[in-house]
Amino acid sequence: MNVMNDSPRRKELTRQAAQLFVQEGFDRTTVRMLAQEMGIKSGSLFHHFRDKQEILAAVIEAGTENALSLARAALDHCDSDPEARLHAMARAHLETLLTDRNAHVVALYEWRRLDPEARAHLSHLRDAYEALWETVIDEALAAGLIRGDRFLVSRFVMGALNWTVRWYDPDGERSPEDLARELVAMISRTGG
């Protein structure tokens, strides 16, 4: 058993694990499948991770951190117009989900598989991400761009975005930009 550092090797293994977790789901992914994908034997896997749970936690941590930093960057690079900010958040979310998707998808869809301690340790990351959304929603509400209950609106928007994983075809005609524009148009009261 090894120290649970963030060696580059471990980061790479985590990335590969994310891919399999998306394809097969956490439960169906065996340590032997993971090891084969990584080009090592199943026993060697436990040199890098204490157990299978820890692989999941590593994937989810990476995915949420990535989503969080991309969202922050997107907000930094757009002006203070509420509609532009809403659009930037939606686009960043979709691009995370649809291009560099793996880890973030796992974070969304395998969260339940985390054991309680890992969940407690990671929930602050998730909360930070959702807080970012609520800020942007609040601004849009204050500006009259949209209206409604801030809690419900943000949940509905996140739901619409997260569900895209189920039907969106990245090789199709529509870009993340298209989806983001359409979503913002759908819920905002401007234009016409």
Next chain:
Amino acid sequence: MNVMNDSPRRKELTRQAAQLFVQEGFDRTTVRMLAQEMGIKSGSLFHHFRDKQEILAAVIEAGTENALSLARAALDHCDSDPEARLHAMARAHLETLLTDRNAHVVALYEWRRLDPEARAHLSHLRDAYEALWETVIDEALAAGLIRGDRFLVSRFVMGALNWTVRWYDPDGERSPEDLARELVAMISRTGG
């Protein structure tokens, strides 16, 4: 092995299986857990179902049929106003999802676990349900209640609704009616 009829016994077992599939997920639910929940031994289970896959298929079939018939009933009992119809569909969907939730939740979240033949056999049910949604969305678009691409709008709306399973607390203050009203208000251009 038995004929795969729709005996009342089998219907009841299917209902109990749905409960466990929601709680634990399909993969984590073992035939021994299912049997215990049903009050029989694991071997006896295979008198009613050919294999574990068939239990999943039965649950998903029941869930989708239920959702479909509830949606149809909701549409029958409201007038032809596009907003009323949209609201009725959203409410029916939420009530299916949040009260009689189990089977429908499984249909949504364990669809991937179906083997190809079961999926092919059940997809027409799912298509019928989604077609119902697209009809209502089309009417709302034609009436100018909402605007945008019919495909994207219906996917976004379904996403917002289906995601409620992740955060909604049925014992809380908000009713399915509340959520439906808020969702329709969020995407429609009337009022103000």
Next chain:
DNA sequence: GGGTCAACCAAGCAAGCGCTAGTGTAAACG
């Protein structure tokens, strides 16, 4: 050039998995 250490491997254990085979039993049927 002996010691250290991360990275890997071969082999396998204990537990749990889906599923089967063969049997018992009580009600329903001709």
Next chain:
DNA sequence: CGTTTACACTAGCGCTTGCTTGGTTGACCC
């Protein structure tokens, strides 16, 4: 009455699972 049918049981097979153990390799270090 004897036969069939529906439903349940016991026992366990063959396999896969997550994980452990003990040992090997090769790069780096003073």
